[in-house]
Amino acid sequence: MSTPVYNPTTIRDAANLRKKQNRALLNQIARKPPAQLDNMMQELHEDTFAELDCLTCANCCRTTSPIFQSKDIDRIAKRLRIRPVQLIENYLRIDEDGDYVLKSSPCPFLQSDNRCEVYDDRPTACRTYPHTDRKKFHQLIELTYKNTFVCPAVQKMLVKLEFIVK
Numbered sequence: 787m788s789t790p791v792y793n794p795t796t797i798r799d800a801a802n803l804r805k806k807q808n809r810a811l812l813n814q815i816a817r818k819p820p821a822q823l824d825n826m827m828q829e830l831h832e833d834t835f836a837e838l839d840c841l842t843c844a845n846c847c848r849t850t851s852p853i854f855q856s857k858d859i860d861r862i863a864k865r866l867r868i869r870p871v872q873l874i875e876n877y878l879r880i881d882e883d884g885d886y887v888l889k890s891s892p893c894p895f896l897q898s899d900n901r902c903e904v905y906d907d908r909p910t911a912c913r914t915y916p917h918t919d920r921k922k923f924h925q926l927i928e929l930t931y932k933n934t935f936v937c938p939a940v941q942k943m944l945v946k947l948e949f950i951v952k
């Protein structure tokens with residue numbers, strides 16, 4: 787079986803095709819008891835990422851920005867041997883919520899082989915994306931819907947979920 791190669795357009799088109807189903811499904815699971823929902827999502831997350839290699843995708847790094855917290859900025863600046871203020875000046879801006887995010891996409895640390903130049907020191911938001919194994923998942927329903935337009939792993943989880951909740 788050949789490895790699928792993902793790109794922003796095919797990912798967005800796939801999400802658009804299933805947007806009504808995905809919305810309904812997420813509304814349905816939001817009514818589950820929170821602990822049960824967390825366990826179900828944790829299992830789905832592990833299952834899906836065991837099958838999907840992010841190096842064939844990198845769409846999150848290509849099209850969205852993580853939030854850079856001060857600890858992230860300090861850690862990455864140290865790795866790049868520059869001052870935090872320089873990292874901010876070169877790569878970051880403040881968004882409408884007052885958070886530091888990338889000035890532009892794709893992420894400047896994304897390399898041509900889809901690897902991350904600062905992988906071991908990447909922002910926490912990159913480590914936890916797409917947040918599908920987070921506790922209190924019921925609070926992340928809207929975010930997960932939005933992430934169907936970015937992340938093929940989230941799309942796969944929702945397809946599997948359809949059979950689980952039937």
Ligand code: SF4
Binds near residue numbers: 843
């Ligand atoms: S987390 Fe999702 S969008 Fe990011 S590289 Fe992995 S599959 Fe792609």
Ligand code: SF4
Binds near residue numbers: 846894897905
């Ligand atoms: S820091 Fe690394 S993991 Fe995070 S968006 Fe940039 S390339 Fe992707």
